Amino acid sequence: MVNRVEMENRIIPYKMLYEAVASTQGLVDGILPAHGIPSLKLGLGHIKSVMEDFIVKAGEGLPIIGHHFSFPTEYLYCFECVPVCIEATSYFLAALLPNGSEPYYDLITNWGHPFHTCSSQKGTMGMTLDDLFKFEAIITPTAPCDNTYASYPFFKYHKNIPLITPDLPFLKAEKSYRYHAEEIKLGLEKLGKVIGQEPNYNKLKQVLEVENQVTNLQMEIFELKKATPCPVENMFNVMAAAAQIYLAGREEKLEFYRQMLEIAKFRYKKKEHHAGEEKIRSIWPYMIVFFDLAMGEWLDRHLGMSILFDIFNYNFADPINTKSDLETLFYGMAKKAMEAPMTKQSAEFYYPFIETCVQLAKDFSADCFIFTSHLGCKQFGSVPQLLREALRDEVGIPMLLIDLDVGDARFASEKIIREKIKLFAQTLL
């Protein structure tokens, strides 16, 4: 007989997340007017119900599988399991808890994890060190960054958690997709053995079909953002990043995007801006600041600055062909994984990243770029100046560079960051 509480206690941080989501949602519902920040209201509602489901499933004894965000969550739904995204958990807690993930960052840093290594892993590593997570297995591609291959061995060698590592080549080429496809397949088979389940590829196909539909909706929203004013509020970027992971492959995700598309279309027709007036159109080619959930809304309201997109909202892979054989399926999965935000930019040279940014600036009439130079991301550590020069020479717009840790306010606080953006905005108006 399964001891439900004991089983649930394998994912204590998810319980914390559930509480945090529920109370934030309560607050949002209580304070905001009926039409206020719809992405936040809708997103939190969906995430809350999915979290609830995860906790129930953990209570029933389903295996807890950790994964890197570069291994798309939906791929794990060929198993009956509770997926836990290592990076998203650190950052979602950073966004929702009063002290963020700081106690867990400190725990693992005191254990020896270098201060400069990515906080997205640091948080969950700290939680695992403290046995708040009990993973049956963890799967991660060998990408997108040094932090990944450096930090994940902790789970294997210190916590003795089986670690499965489908290799992902740092080369954008046809042969890479084929190689990675085989690695994903072998990885899932290996994972199945560890947790005592056969991968159910029919179920996987269904989930991937949901994701294909989501991609179409995402593309429509993306196109609408070309309009002035941008018909989507800044908060959407945060919620989309969260939905990408927590709602992966589920009806809730489709529903979220359908609802957001309707709202965007409505605003587009009325030429309406969520917060009144759009004065500055910005592109954040990299990440937004996760520990300051309210920053997007502040930019909308106080500076009239739209964040047209961050890295999680302008990379779209082709839909995966689910109607053919398994080889085609895995090929599509590999391609999608390699086109995913951050993995794509990490595994190829800088040139396409810079080209994409220049093109986005032109197509979406951007006034400026804001590059959040995240302490962890060494693979992006030598692109900011190249990008700045390209934007200046080819589009004639400036870029603000901010050194920070997107998950830890102690490196650069929200006050400092907001102040920098405010001063930058003044130079634009």
Place this chain on the structure above:
Amino acid sequence: MSLENDPFLNISYSIINPYIEDWQKSNRKVVGYYCTYIPEELLHAAELIPFRIRATGTKDTDLADIYMVRFTCSFVRATLDLALRGNYDFLDGFLVCNSCDHSRRMFELFNLKVFNRENFNKKVPQFYLALPHVITDEGFEWYKKEVEELKEELEKAYQIKEITNEMLLESINIYNENRKLLRNIHKLRVQEKPKLTGSEFLQINMANSSIPKDIANQELNRIISALKSRKAIDVSNKKRILLVGSIVDDIDFTQLIENSGAFIASDFLCFGTRNFNDDVQLVNYDDPLENITKRLYYRLSCPRMMDDHLRRLDFLKEEINRAKVDGVLLQRINNCDLHGCDNMLFTHELKELDIPVLNIDREFYQSDTTRLQTRIEAFIEMI
């Protein structure tokens, strides 16, 4: 016999050296590279000198700081700085593999900012190798193809009709000989009464990576004879240290350690054991390139290989016994996640062996000498 002012060891103080200048006078080429995972034998067979890029002696990185944010590895930043100042203009080729995020991005930066500088008119071919991050059969097959493609690219870029198996076999012999000689010198260091210091050993390794291998072998033979007749160094009142971690390419750092009451009896470094521990095994004479790749891929790894930590730990344990080490000094250059995390695991694992361990971070250039010295001295005293 003194190695002080030995012309071979002196090569380690500078980037360019007379051997390279002579080589290039006869219109032969030099290819710069960053990492021990590149097939040096293949370049050698193509009559190219593989030159390991370093930043020895650099004291600041003003120019490179424009292009690399401050939380990147200061070693890589220092190499870029030198390149932006023209110190690597002698290169006729540039080979990068994805060893770590910092060095990998030099592909683009050298392309856009070094080889594209105003008044720099040489066309420098660039090559890239995508190296897997795990050690598996599939990964080996992948890397083998990458190396085969590199061979074709080299032939094309330098108009070589064919890099034949004979040429490769000859290079394998020269390189195996080179590694054997380095291992022999290493033996003279690990012994109870060592014939050379850790700093001298580092210089030998750096010089070895900066000149044609045929000449290097002659020089190493000369050094071995000299060392054999040299009086042993008195290390009786010094603590024997195993030095582990990020790249060390400047004796300022090793001397700081050795002047603090320690003797670096062994190491686990790129300009050290990691580079010469394994030989190419000639199992398949019909495909020497496969043998070269096998050595590269399966050899004693560095932390960029994410599934091979235990083999690295075993190596440390062996070296601790072999070199009769009193303490282990783990170090990383700031922002080096790879060595930082490997060192984190070592710190806990070595505790079980009851051996004193110090885990430090540092900048590449010795801006924080006093802090480092204090910590190292305290560690040595504690041992």
